[in-house]
Amino acid sequence: MMQESGTETKSNGSAIQNGASGGNHLLECSLREVRSNGETPSVEIGAADLAHLQQQQALQVARQLLLQQQQQQQQQQQQVSGLKSPKRNEKQPALQVPVSVAMMTPQVITPQQMQQILQQQVLTPQQLQVLLQQQQALMLQQQLQEFYKKQQEQLQLQLLQQQHAGKQPKEPQQQQVATQQLAFQQQLLQMQQLQQQHLLSLQRQGLLTIQPGQPTLPLQPLAQGMIPTELQQLWKEVTGSHTAEEAASNNHSSLDLSTTCVSSSAPSKTSLIINPHASTNGQLSVHTPKRESLSHEEHSHSHPLYGHGVCKWPGCEAVCEDFQSFLKHLNSEHALDDRSTAQCRVQMQVVQQLELQLAKDKERLQAMMTHLHVKSTEPKAAPQPLNLVSSVTLSKTASEASPQSLPHTPTTPTAPITPVTQGPSVITTTSMHNVGPIRRRYSDKYNVPISSADIAQNQEFYKNAEVRPPFTYASLIRQAILESPEKQLTLNEIYNWFTRMFAYFRRNAATWKNAVRHNLSLHKCFVRVENVKGAVWTVDELEFQKRRPQKISGNPSLIKNIQTSHTYCTPLNAALQASMAENSIPLYTTASMGNPTLGNLATVMREELNGAMEHTNSNGSDSSPGRSPMQAMHPVHVKEEPLDPDENEGPLSLVTTANHSPDFDHDRDYEDEPVNEDIE
DNA sequence: CCTTTTGTAAACACAC
DNA sequence: GGTGTGTTTACAAAAG
Numbered sequence: 001m002m003q004e005s006g007t008e009t010k011s012n013g014s015a016i017q018n019g020a021s022g023g024n025h026l027l028e029c030s031l032r033e034v035r036s037n038g039e040t041p042s043v044e045i046g047a048a049d050l051a052h053l054q055q056q057q058a059l060q061v062a063r064q065l066l067l068q069q070q071q072q073q074q075q076q077q078q079q080v081s082g083l084k085s086p087k088r089n090e091k092q093p094a095l096q097v098p099v100s101v102a103m104m105t106p107q108v109i110t111p112q113q114m115q116q117i118l119q120q121q122v123l124t125p126q127q128l129q130v131l132l133q134q135q136q137a138l139m140l141q142q143q144l145q146e147f148y149k150k151q152q153e154q155l156q157l158q159l160l161q162q163q164h165a166g167k168q169p170k171e172p173q174q175q176q177v178a179t180q181q182l183a184f185q186q187q188l189l190q191m192q193q194l195q196q197q198h199l200l201s202l203q204r205q206g207l208l209t210i211q212p213g214q215p216t217l218p219l220q221p222l223a224q225g226m227i228p229t230e231l232q233q234l235w236k237e238v239t240g241s242h243t244a245e246e247a248a249s250n251n252h253s254s255l256d257l258s259t260t261c262v263s264s265s266a267p268s269k270t271s272l273i274i275n276p277h278a279s280t281n282g283q284l285s286v287h288t289p290k291r292e293s294l295s296h297e298e299h300s301h302s303h304p305l306y307g308h309g310v311c312k313w314p315g316c317e318a319v320c321e322d323f324q325s326f327l328k329h330l331n332s333e334h335a336l337d338d339r340s341t342a343q344c345r346v347q348m349q350v351v352q353q354l355e356l357q358l359a360k361d362k363e364r365l366q367a368m369m370t371h372l373h374v375k376s377t378e379p380k381a382a383p384q385p386l387n388l389v390s391s392v393t394l395s396k397t398a399s400e401a402s403p404q405s406l407p408h409t410p411t412t413p414t415a416p417i418t419p420v421t422q423g424p425s426v427i428t429t430t431s432m433h434n435v436g437p438i439r440r441r442y443s444d445k446y447n448v449p450i451s452s453a454d455i456a457q458n459q460e461f462y463k464n465a466e467v468r469p470p471f472t473y474a475s476l477i478r479q480a481i482l483e484s485p486e487k488q489l490t491l492n493e494i495y496n497w498f499t500r501m502f503a504y505f506r507r508n509a510a511t512w513k514n515a516v517r518h519n520l521s522l523h524k525c526f527v528r529v530e531n532v533k534g535a536v537w538t539v540d541e542l543e544f545q546k547r548r549p550q551k552i553s554g555n556p557s558l559i560k561n562i563q564t565s566h567t568y569c570t571p572l573n574a575a576l577q578a579s580m581a582e583n584s585i586p587l588y589t590t591a592s593m594g595n596p597t598l599g600n601l602a603t604v605m606r607e608e609l610n611g612a613m614e615h616t617n618s619n620g621s622d623s624s625p626g627r628s629p630m631q632a633m634h635p636v637h638v639k640e641e642p643l644d645p646d647e648n649e650g651p652l653s654l655v656t657t658a659n660h661s662p663d664f665d666h667d668r669d670y671e672d673e674p675v676n677e678d679i680e
Numbered sequence: 681c682c683t684t685t686t687g688t689a690a691a692c693a694c695a696c
Numbered sequence: 697g698g699t700g701t702g703t704t705t706a707c708a709a710a711a712g
Contacts, residue, residue, distance in 0.1 A: 512688095
């Protein structure tokens with residue numbers, strides 16, 4: 001069991017990187033971006049940007065082909081020079097696209113598929129245009145192939161001539177070809193860089209947004225072999241006759257799918273669901289000023305970060321009277337900096353976590369339906385969020401812990417969700433999953449749940465979502481003990497608290513239980529007290545306070561924000577913010593704060609924080625050693641013994657819901673069984 | 681590079 | 697002998 005958990009951790013880590021076999025990493029990454037857009041509508045990229053991406057991919061494909069050609073040339077040279085490897089050449093004919101490329105490459109659409117697309121009328125003209133552009137990119141790719149084919153033929157001819165001529169040196173020709181290829185490669189690279197810069201600038205402007213729950217235009221699944229001319233013809237027909245209908249039926253189609261997505265063709269269908277927003281600015285790289293201004297206008301109606309005159313950037317809510325001022329605000333307040341990057345990252349992680357959770361719940365639902373003989377080919381490729389409304393009742397009651405008020409987003413239930421790398425090295429997600437060892441100072445790994453989704457739902461979130469809580473075992477153990485009426489717990493009761501409060505601890509029991517015992521023994525702050533019935537564990541608070549020379553690791557600006565924001569935040573809120581900052585979690589301010597349902601986790605968070613800001617408070621007069629930063633920040637509210645969660649939460653006076661969750665009323669001991677069934 | 685903190689794994693002892 | 701509890705050691709990762 002322990003080994004299982006161990007290997008699970010490791011394999012999950014590596015699985016992220018092993019998405020496809022070999023080949024061009026850049027290609028894989030960018031393709032995966034778009035692909036994941038199709039399957040998991042977590043990241044919204046404007047269609048124009050998407051088109052850029054696709055073009056970029058085409059270029060990368062071209063590069064891949066180039067490399068392939070070079071390899072083949074090398075092989076042929078080897079042949080010429082006597083190092084024959086006929087088998088290899090048989091297996092790799094001159095024009096064969098490498099498997100990894102073929103698998104990942106957007107391919108030309110068959111007429112049938114195109115017809116299907118048109119009949120289903122799920123694409124707006126803009127989307128079709130994007131599609132068309134993609135096809136054109138593929139045409140370019142084909143032309144490139146042709147080019148290299150000819151080039152290679154030429155080379156072969158030359159080599160043959162050399163063979164026949166015998167002693168002629170072959171360097172010149174090779175060099176010539178190599179030079180040509182090099183020049184071309186450089187051109188490609190330049191174009192690529194330009195596009196990356198464009199993406200970057202889009203991100204800086206906030207136009208390249210990341211948002212949960214909104215599918216984007218996935219073009220990847222539309223695969224395989226349609227002749228571009230046919231497509232263009234189709235396109236003409238389409239733009240002539242279907243435009244209005246499609247525009248009108250576009251939303252309907254996604255809605256309909258959302259409620260009827262049970263057929264086996266669901267994947268392809270859902271993959272065609274278009275984000276209305278993406279379609280509004282579905283321009284391609286053919287950027288005319290007109291179009292940009294148009295898309296700007298359209299943005300004002302549908303920009304996901306702008307609504308009701310308010311900036312919807314997580315935690316912002318700045319009032320912007322019109323779209324222009326919003327853009328201004330976006331550029332000034334949410335420029336590309338550490339903070340925005342971190343916020344983006346968190347948003348991504350939120351989405352991915354939700355996707356993960358959804359995937360699991362869907363699997364459960366599938367199993368349940370199978371068990372109950374309900375005939376349904378459960379949408380493997382994800383229904384729209386809307387349609388979950390119809391199924392949520394079932395999944396909620398039946399699955400043991402389904403996140404209730406959390407937005408559901410489609411995802412692929414199988415493979416680990418790939419990190420969505422956003423743009424060129426601007427935002428990167430490292431290990432996104434809640435597996436692997438907690439490293440408390442691991443700033444960007446465990447900030448998943450405490451975030452923009454709704455910070456007030458932390459407790460419920462952890463109860464339901466299998467998210468690793470970003471707290472140390474010691475803090476959690478302490479919290480468990482302090483929550484108990486007697487401020488003492490047996491080991492088993494501590495176990496139960498863990499499983500009750502955190503869905504995460506309902507699996508891998510052997511691992512974390514061992515860790516709990518280890519922590520109990522290791523830390524002086526946990527005192528074992530012999531009892532009549534046995535032994536109970538208590539907390540030596542002094543010792544606990546001693547053991548924390550931790551510092552905040554992260555963005556100093558965040559810390560500054562935290563320190564300055566306490567004027568209007570309760571101690572708890574400040575603690576939450578600080579705790580978030582400790583995990584590089586962006587500062588979410590008043591709107592999402594102050595919910596009395598925050599629960600006792602806030603205490604854990606604060607204690608996690610205790611001392612964490614000691615060093616960052618060095619400019620303050622209040623930060624004497626031994627005094628927690630919370631005390632430094634709120635000397636009035638926080639007492640020297642911030643033990644009782646019911647007392648020290650200031651105005652918020654947390655509701656203790658820990659022992660009243662309907663799901664966990666009984667001290668059920670979660671053992672290893674769910675581990676096995678849940679292993680991804 | 682060293683130290684500290686934390687998490688994980690595992691071996692071992694002991695009691696029931 | 698199996699299981700739960702508790703202790704201890706070793707190691708790795710992350711961060712200062």
